[in-house]
Amino acid sequence: MATNATIFMTPEESDRVQTRVQDLIQKRRDQKGQKWEPCDSISLIQEATSASLLQDLSFAALGLGGAPKKSQDTIVAYGVGVPYLPSTAKLQDLVVMKLGDICMETHHRGCVLSLRRVSPVVEMKSSSWAVVQGNLQNEVERLEVFLHRSQNERNILDLGFEFLIKEPYYTLNNQGQRTIRIDHPSDIFISAHNDDPESWRRRDRSEGLQKHCTAAECKDLGNTALYDKDYALAQAHYTEGLRVLMAEGDGPNSLKHDIYRNRSHVNLILERHDEAIADALTSLTRGEDESEKSLDAKAYFRAGTAAYRLGNFGDAKDYFNEQLKLVPGSRLTSTYLEKIEMREREMSDGLYDFEKALRSLPKTKGRPDAADFIRRTKVKSSPVSGQGLFAADDIEANDVIMCEKAFCVVWGNEDKAFSALTCDVRDDAAIRVFPAGLHQAVVQKLMKNPSQIEKVLDLFGDYEGLGKKLHERDGIPVVDTFQIHDIVQRNAFGAGQRPEDEDYRNASTGLWIRASYINHSCIGNAKKELFGDLMVLRATRKILAGEEIMHSYDETSDYDARSKALHLTWGFHCSCRLCIAEAQDSPAVRKKRLMLENDAKIFIENTKATGAGIIAVNRAKRLRRSIEETFNEKRYKNLPRRALLGIEQWIQAAGRG
């Protein structure tokens, strides 16, 4: 991930992280196959209760809402690089197992575990946990959801009361405690939802079972949750209502249409755009009386809005026009249709109002309303590496090559933003600063919108997981979070306007799908600029049709630092002409150049260029000459001399070039 991910760790600190991660892996190996042992249920429940109480008290004292507070001076560290596949089995094909039968460090393939939560939920920075009970009262265990704990914006453990765990994995958590661990969101199913925050206190399993509701009752429960703005619960109740209708042989059509239409509304709020469209279309009554027409118009409006938010402007236009045929005259819909015309112009001609996009940033939370302009580019196999982005026609210097909205962006000032130190055991325990908040947000978006999954899976990543095709089981997409981790690691970019000013613990980061195909060159032909999350890529020189478009992932002028960063973050050694030339400089020359460049930096910081006197200008020129002397004329012919950039700009600004 190219962001200002510099972190200063002493060798002792990084050794400590690496040793901890490797020790934990060893401990897991040593305990492999060990049988589950009963633990003291009362003290485990007490541990969870007091941890959650402490957490509530500290939020209350600080006047904070439910989310875990960002620590001012710590960063979460965890190991990566031991991936396992999510379950792709159907629930009905799995054999029910008992909690007492689970074994350490084992993925219980072919099995499903039914658990009831018997403690409050403890939210930690990168995971949530609660105590769960099997079929017997004294059989309790820790259940931990790592990183991807949010379901429709609610903590899944909190939203649920009873759970089904597909092919459960019993292991040690990052603190070395035994736990049933969930990494993939599709491995955990809520089998009873939690209407009552205190439901976990009920000791008797039969008490926990949810009352069997009719579809009409589910609809009412959904409406109540919607009124209370508990959208995740409303979505769950409507879904249950539809399940009951289906199981009981379809029921009255009007009830079915109502539930679908209501769920479409909730889905729109939850940004579950795929289902919002499908629900809206299924809810259509196609009736002829005025009230039916009005309900259908509402449904078309919801479908149009969801399609617009997915960037499917053609579909959105069709749905809005259908709406206007049924009930003409909606101002909001006409505004949407005007916006669609603008989006179509952006897509076909690259005609953007960048000033307007900039002005809209506070209102749009850094996500201006805009379409992608990508038709001057093609994705195909690259001689540099894997796939690359190529010019589809001749592009003049400074022309826009493409504009693209982020698939997902997390701004540093948003609650979602957080970085973690990851220690990758596949890669010599390499420590990286990883945008864990972006990883969570991408997984969330994919879980909510399966239509978007394959374009993300097509991006480059080291671990292949389940491959590049979408898998769906039991009505939900199966997203391999380890695969998405690797895709984010190799394709995300820092998104701050001035990344150097950002705190690395919650840096702004984003994933742009089309731009992810651009390979790196230190002497590329393109440069990116951001208007919020709208990326504008311009040609830095004339690019001919068929030429590969490349930009620099890392602008560091020092060759050694740049090569190291490119290798650590992106996993390759650059062999562009500049790197070849710099690699031929002796280490002594490279060191001297770096020292002189630093001298120049200090000089620039301390000396104003405007109105500079002759002594300062002469000092600047001497520095320039000394840096110039470190470049071999022949070898550096037509190559940029980055170390000279700062001092040359200063001399120009002083007007003494």
Ligand SMILES: C[S@@+](CC[C@H](N)C(=O)[O-])C[C@H]1O[C@@H](n2cnc3c(N)ncnc32)[C@H](O)[C@@H]1O
């Ligand atoms: C953002 S992706 C670029 C597109 C990628 N080539 C693909 O197949 O999708 C970044 C990855 O591409 C590869 N890559 C990019 N530039 C490269 C270069 N100059 N030399 C070798 N590999 C490069 C590295 O594996 C890197 O992690």
